[in-house]
Structures are given as structure tokens and as C-alpha cells.
Amino acid sequence: MFALVSFLALFSASVSAMPALSVRQNGASCTGLADGSTDSPAYNFTLAAYNTTLSNTNSTGAPLVLGWGPAGTSPAASEWAISTYAAWHSNEWPYFTLSNGALFPIPGPDENGLGAYDFTVASGAEVAFYVTEHESDPEPALIYCASADADSEYAKLAVNNDADSLSLCQATTAAWPNTVLVYEANSNNTNYDYSTCYPVQVNIVPYEA
Ligand SMILES: *[C@@H]1O[C@H](CO)[C@@H](O)[C@H](O)[C@H]1NC(C)=O
Numbered sequence: 001m002f003a004l005v006s007f008l009a010l011f012s013a014s015v016s017a018m019p020a021l022s023v024r025q026n027g028a029s030c031t032g033l034a035d036g037s038t039d040s041p042a043y044n045f046t047l048a049a050y051n052t053t054l055s056n057t058n059s060t061g062a063p064l065v066l067g068w069g070p071a072g073t074s075p076a077a078s079e080w081a082i083s084t085y086a087a088w089h090s091n092e093w094p095y096f097t098l099s100n101g102a103l104f105p106i107p108g109p110d111e112n113g114l115g116a117y118d119f120t121v122a123s124g125a126e127v128a129f130y131v132t133e134h135e136s137d138p139e140p141a142l143i144y145c146a147s148a149d150a151d152s153e154y155a156k157l158a159v160n161n162d163a164d165s166l167s168l169c170q171a172t173t174a175a176w177p178n179t180v181l182v183y184e185a186n187s188n189n190t191n192y193d194y195s196t197c198y199p200v201q202v203n204i205v206p207y208e209a
């Protein structure tokens with residue numbers, strides 16, 4: 001178990017750095033996206049990566065899960081990034097909910113009592129979450145949208161009002177190999193190897209419990 005106290009200090013520091021949440025516009029995370037996009041879909045879902053330049057084995061895409069993310073600035077921080085199941089090999093957070101633009105991975109039985117909370121995703125950063133003890137009143141960043149896509153069976157995950165700037169890249173920081181989802185992948189970010197990145201869209205696949 002990580003040192004919770006210093007970790008929570010880090011978490012609150014980053015939360016207080018976010019803009020005032022109380023004045024958020026309704027649906028701001030979907031601004032500029034197609035009609036029918038929503039920041040609060042009525043269903044829960046899994047995520048799957050669909051190649052936009054390489055070939056795909058099927059129309060759903062490769063399953064995505066939560067795996068270890070960047071090491072973070074504090075050894076106490078537990079940062080998890082959206083990762084491919086093919087690289088991470090296990091799925092402790094079996095599905096997601098999206099509520100008012102906040103994306104919540106839902107803990108499976110082995111993660112009972114924990115919560116995963118999203119935070120701002122800068123250009124070049126991994127799409128990641130803080131994993132900590134369950135909080136009754138978390139303040140995640142409201143930056144995600146289920147972007148309607150008339151050409152596809154599935155809505156697409158948008159980050160920062162953008163569903164078209166995501167890539168999968170081989171992480172360099174994890175203790176073992178992982179392939180992580182990155183927003184506006186950039187050769188300056190050393191948490192992954194930019195030369196391995198390829199562009200994807202992320203399908204939102206309704207989950208039947
Ligand atoms: C989605 O998941 C949450 C958390 O497990 C649950 O409370 C809710 O009932 C689920 N919603 C649907 C539509 O299944």
C-alpha cells in the first residue's frame with residue numbers, strides 16, 4: 001500500500017489547481033462535438049481502440065483497461081493509465097461510467113474500497129487516473145465526452161473536446177512493458193517511446209453487466 005497521507009496531499013494540490021467546478025457550463029466537455037454527443041451517457045461501457053491508420057482485426061477494436069501509468073513526481077502517487085489489455089494482461093476495473101464529463105473506472109472485486117479519479121490531461125500526456133481510497137465527494141476533471149459518430153456503431157471517447165488526437169504508445173516508465181493511451185502524442189514526453197505511437201479512436205462499447 002502506498003503512503004496515503006502524502007499521496008492525498010498531492011491529489012488535493014492538483015485538484016485545487018483546477019478551475020472552479022461550480023461554474024461549469026452544462027456539457028462543456030462536449031462543446032464543438034457532433035449533435036447527440038453527451039457528457040453523461042445513460043449506459044456503462046468498456047473502451048476499445050480502433051486504428052485509424054493501421055489495419056484492424058474487427059470493427060470494435062482492441063480492448064482497453066487500466067494499467068500502470070507514469071511513475072509520477074511522488075513515489076506515493078498511484079497513477080494508472082488507459083492501456084491495452086493485450087499489453088497489460090489483466091482487467092481490475094471492468095467497466096467505466098461517464099458522468100457530467102468525469103470518467104470513472106469502476107473497481108472490480110480486487111479493487112474494492114478504491115476509487116479512480118481523472119485529472120486534467122495536458123498535450124502529450126497519458127490519459128490517466130489517480131487511484132486512491134474511495135472518496136465520497138471526489139473532484140475529477142470534467143473533460144470527457146461520448147462523441148457521437150454517425151459513421152460508426154459506437155460513440156468515441158473525446159478528451160478536451162477532441163476525439164481525434166489519441167494514440168497508443170509503448171510506455172517507458174512502467175516496471176514492465178505496457179502500451180498506453182496518449183493525448184496529442186509528442187516526442188518530448190519521455191514516459192513513452194514516441195516512435196512506437198500510432199493513432200487510434202477510442203470506441204465506447206456499451207457494457208452489459
Ligand atoms: C453503472 O455503474 C454504476 C456503478 O457500478 C451503477 O451504480 C449503475 O447502476 C450502472 N448503470 C447502469 C445503467 O447499468
Ligand SMILES: *[C@@H]1O[C@H](CO)[C@@H](O)[C@H](O)[C@H]1NC(C)=O
Nearest residue numbers: 051054055056057058061062
Ligand atoms: C492496431 O494496430 C496495432 C499495431 O499493428 C495492432 O497491434 C492492433 O491489434 C491493431 N488493433 C486492432 C483492433 O486490430
Ligand SMILES: *[C@@H]1O[C@H](CO)[C@@H](O)[C@H](O)[C@H]1NC(C)=O
Nearest residue numbers: 057058059060061062063086
Ligand atoms: C477485436 O480485435 C482485437 C485486436 O485483435 C481483439 O483483441 C478483440 O478481442 C477483438 N474483439 C472482438 C469483439 O472480436
Ligand SMILES: *[C@@H]1O[C@H](CO)[C@@H](O)[C@H](O)[C@H]1NC(C)=O
Nearest residue numbers: 123124184185186187188189
Ligand atoms: C519539444 O520541446 C522543445 C523545447 O522545449 C520545443 O521547442 C518543441 O516545440 C517541443 N516539441 C513539440 C512537438 O511540442
